[in-house]
Amino acid sequence: xxxxxxxxxxxxxxxxxxxxxxxxxxxxxxxxxxxxxxxxxxxxxxxxxxxxxxxxxxxxxxxxxxxxxxxxxxxxxxxxxxxxxxxxxxxxxxxxxxxxxxxxxxxxxxxxxxxxxxxxxxxxxxxxxxxxxxxxxxxxxxxxxxxxxxxxxxxxxxxx
Amino acid sequence: xxxxxxxxxxxxxxxxxxxxxxxxxxxxxxxxxxxxxxxxxxxxxxxxxxxxxxxxxxxxxxxxxxxxxxxxxxxxxxxxxxxxxxxxxxxxxxxxxxxxxxxxxxxxxxxxxxxxxxxxxxxxxxxxxxxxxxxxxxxxxxxxxxxxxxxxxxxxxxxxxxxxxxxxxxxxxxxxxxxxxxxxxxxxxxxxxxxxxxxxxxxxxxxxxxxxxxxxxxxxxxxxxxxxxxxxxxxxxxxxxxxxxxxxxxxxxxxxxxxxxxxxxxxxxxxxxxxxxxxxxxxxxxxxxxxxxxxxxxxxxxxxxxxxxxxxxxxxxxxxxxxxxxxxxxxxxxxxxxxxxxxxxxxxxxxx
Numbered sequence: 358x359x360x361x362x363x364x365x366x367x368x369x370x371x372x373x374x375x376x377x378x379x380x381x382x383x384x385x386x387x388x389x390x391x392x393x394x395x396x397x398x399x400x401x402x403x404x405x406x407x408x409x410x411x412x413x414x415x416x417x418x419x420x421x422x423x424x425x426x427x428x429x430x431x432x433x434x435x436x437x438x439x440x441x442x443x444x445x446x447x448x449x450x451x452x453x454x455x456x457x458x459x460x461x462x463x464x465x466x467x468x469x470x471x472x473x474x475x476x477x478x479x480x481x482x483x484x485x486x487x488x489x490x491x492x493x494x495x496x497x498x499x500x501x502x503x504x505x506x507x508x509x510x511x512x513x514x515x516x517x
Numbered sequence: 518x519x520x521x522x523x524x525x526x527x528x529x530x531x532x533x534x535x536x537x538x539x540x541x542x543x544x545x546x547x548x549x550x551x552x553x554x555x556x557x558x559x560x561x562x563x564x565x566x567x568x569x570x571x572x573x574x575x576x577x578x579x580x581x582x583x584x585x586x587x588x589x590x591x592x593x594x595x596x597x598x599x600x601x602x603x604x605x606x607x608x609x610x611x612x613x614x615x616x617x618x619x620x621x622x623x624x625x626x627x628x629x630x631x632x633x634x635x636x637x638x639x640x641x642x643x644x645x646x647x648x649x650x651x652x653x654x655x656x657x658x659x660x661x662x663x664x665x666x667x668x669x670x671x672x673x674x675x676x677x678x679x680x681x682x683x684x685x686x687x688x689x690x691x692x693x694x695x696x697x698x699x700x701x702x703x704x705x706x707x708x709x710x711x712x713x714x715x716x717x718x719x720x721x722x723x724x725x726x727x728x729x730x731x732x733x734x735x736x737x738x739x740x741x742x743x744x745x746x747x748x749x750x751x752x753x754x755x756x757x758x759x760x761x762x763x764x765x766x767x768x769x770x771x772x773x774x775x776x777x778x779x780x781x782x783x784x785x786x787x788x789x790x791x792x793x794x795x796x797x798x799x800x801x802x803x804x805x806x807x808x809x810x811x812x813x814x815x816x817x818x819x820x821x822x823x824x825x826x827x828x829x830x831x832x833x834x835x836x837x838x839x840x841x842x843x844x845x846x847x848x849x850x851x852x853x854x855x856x857x858x859x860x861x862x863x864x865x866x867x868x869x
Contacts, residue, residue, distance in 0.1 A: 358525040377568075378521040380555075400556050402776055407622055413596075414622040419555045423526040424548070424570050467622060488775035489620030 364425050367391075367435035375422045382406045382417035385432060393433035393462050397491075404490030407463035407470075408432050414470040414489070433462040436469060436516075444510035444517045445469050445503070454503030456494035464490050468504045472517035477508060521558060528570045532695055532753065535574055539749040540697050542567040547751050549592065550626030552619065553635050561646035562658060563636075571630065577753060580604070587611070588756045591630025596621070598629060598681075608757070610765035610784050614684035617767065617782075620775040630752045633682055633692070637675035637711060637743050637806055638778060639665060639843040657741050665841045672712045673741050674806055674841040678778045681755075682709065682808035683800035684767050687786035688757035696750035705755065710736060711743035711806030713837075743806055762788050764866045769803070770854050772845070779803035780846050781855035785862045794818045794826060794867065799833075801855050804840045811837060822867045830863070831856055 362375040366389065375384055385391045385408070397405030399418055406418040409431040436443040445468045448454060455461040464487065471478055471486040478486065483504045484497075492500060511517050526548075529535045539545055545567035548554055557563045571577065577592035582603035589598060598604055599616035618624055618632065641655040641664045654660030656673045663669040682705065690705040735745045746752070769782035782802040788795040797818050800810040817829040840851035 377526040378524050380521070400559065401552055401623065404620070404622060413625045415626050416552070416622055419551045419626065421526055421548070421551065421555065421568070421570075423528070424551075424572060426528060486621050489622035491776075 360423060360426075362422055362426060364427065365429045367431055377421070377423050379422045380418060381408070381415075381420040381422045381425055381430070384422040385417060385430075391432050391434050395459055395462055397460065397463070402491070403460070403463070404467060405460050405463040407466045407490065409466055409470050409473075412470060412473050414467045416489070431466070431469075433465055436465065438516075443469070444507040444515040445472065447510055447515070448503035448505075448507030449500070452499055452503040452506050454495065454500040456492075460490060460492045460494075464492065464500060468507060469517045471504070472508060472511055476511055476517075478504070480505070522561075522564045524558075524565060525567045526570055527567060528573055530573055531575055532577070535569055535571070535751065536695060536697065536749075538567070538569050539751070542569075543748060545569050547571050547630070549628035549631030550594065550623070552623050552627045553631060557636060557643075560644065562642065562649075571628065571751075577630075582607070584759060586756065586758045588754060589629050591628060591633075591751070591753050591755075593629045595624035595627045595629065595632065595681075599624060607759050608688070608765070610684040610687055610767045610786060611681070611757075614680040614767040614782070614784060617769055618680050619777075623776070629681060629755065632679045633685075633705075633708070633752055633755065634744060634746075635677070635679040637673075637677050639673075639675035640845065641665060641843075642675050665843055672739055674712065674843060675743075676803060676840070676843045677709065677711055677743065677805065677807050678782070678803045679808065680767070680769065680779065680782050680802055683782060683784040683802045683810070684765075685755060685757055686800040686808060686810040687765060687784045687798040688759075689798075690755055690757035692752050693754040693756070694746065694750050695753045696747055698747075700753075706810060707736070708745055708752070709743065709807035710734075710738035710745045712739065713805065713807055713809070738806075760788070762790075764789065764869070766862055766866050768858055768862045770858060778844070780844070781840070781851050781858055783855060783858045783862055785859065785866055787863065787866055789867055792821050794820065794822055797863070799830070799859050799863070801834075801838055801859070804838045804851055804855050809837055822864065826863075827860055830859060834859065 358377040363372045385394050395405040397403035401416050401419045407414050408417045445465050527538050546565040548568040577590035579590050581588045595615045604612040642657050656663045665674045765786040767784045769779040771777035784800045787797045797814045802808045811833050817826045834856040838855050840848040
């Protein structure tokens with residue numbers, strides 16, 4: 358079975374013929390060509406595939422594309438405009454929140470979801486919000502600093 | 518993981534459409550957030566030909582709550598329940614249990630109905646297809662033997678690990694079920710029919726019934742069938758009442774503080790009158806093939822929180838909690854964890 362999937366992807370309306378048994382992750386990477394979203398554990402255990410659905414972080418490896426009909430989906434490619442990094446991207450860049458980089462898009466989307474909901478998170482709230490993401494390089498300290506810095510940039514007017 | 522098998526996704530907007538879809542496709546499965554079902558589909562454990570997306574069904578998204586009662590629709594997400602101000606204030610055991618499930622992203626996806634009907638888990642079951650094939654499969658899929666308990670004579674010991682069920686059991690919750698023959702309401706406890714070690718006369722009867730060659734009844738499953746839902750039925754709502762003065766809470770231990778399934782989870786609801794423990798209900802998850810509301814806790818009440826209560830609680834846990842080697846942690850360790858967690862939470866609630 359296939360259908361015409363209509364959704365708002367990174368701010369643009371799309372309509373694509375998509376089979377029912379296609380994951381949102383595969384739709385994004387294979388059909389649309391947005392390879393910023395990463396395939397990690399492939400089973401909902403690592404968070405590398407995190408995207409925002411209606412502003413809430415979701416795992417695209419466990420979401421069927423057929424279930425995002427009419428919803429807003431934002432991937433890492435939606436952040437940053439006119440060559441400027443978003444607040445969270447700048448945070449991860451300047452505070453060294455990224456090492457090998459594979460988990461980074463997932464962490465950035467989970468962090469962006471947090472800042473959209475809660476622009477001034479405490480350290481505990483940051484740790485709790487990133488609980489579905491795993492990084493095997495940084496030890497998380499730099500990631501938490503990156504999100505704290507992003508929150509201050511956000512307060513100065515840089516979009517998360 | 519392998520590519521997904523062929524299946525059809527239906528996106529009904531009303532409960533009537535869901536029922537029609539269930540009637541037209543008896544092998545269909547309701548799909549909530551997909552954090553349990555899609556993983557199992559990807560591992561080739563289940564292959565339903567039709568999935569029914571429950572996230573757009575009208576009337577299943579509301580939490581109606583006040584100080585006296587709470588009613589939660591099956592499609593409410595775990596994040597919504599965990600952050601609901603009335604739940605946090607008046608039903609802390611529910612908000613805490615919801616807030617400790619998996620990780621924050623999973624909770625944005627996972628639903629209350631999905632968590633109540635979470636598939637049971639086992640080290641021999643939640644594996645890739647080739648892994649299971651190399652081990653001759655197990656009773657819960659297509660094999661003929663339970664690798665955890667080879668002499669189990671048809672009983673599957675996969676563990677139930679949903680967190681909301683024990684929390685709701687301590688509140689005496691009931692569920693609404695919709696099915697092809699109309700709707701019905703029953704106590705949540707009756708939903709779970711996975712193998713249980715019962716006491717006294719029931720023990721012998723239960724051991725006899727729990728063989729694969731005896732048909733599953735609505736009160737006794739075999740592990741493979743651990744829910745008493747009839748064909749085509751779905752859980753639509755769960756409801757619980759508050760009682761004035763009730764103190765409740767939830768706690769669990771897992772290998773790491775996020776994402777993981779519980780080593781053991783415990784819900785406690787009690788009443789304190791002066792220095793007296795006036796009532797006590799304790800329920801566990803992550804230990805048995807069904808969530809267990811401890812039988813016999815009423816006998817521990819009436820006095821203060823002393824050694825008699827703790828020893829009695831330990832004895833009940835020893836008797837009714839029977840973790841098997843279904844995870845990476847040994848069974849006896851999980852039983853000890855369950856006992857210690859219950860003792861700590863009971864103390865905290867009584868003193869707090």
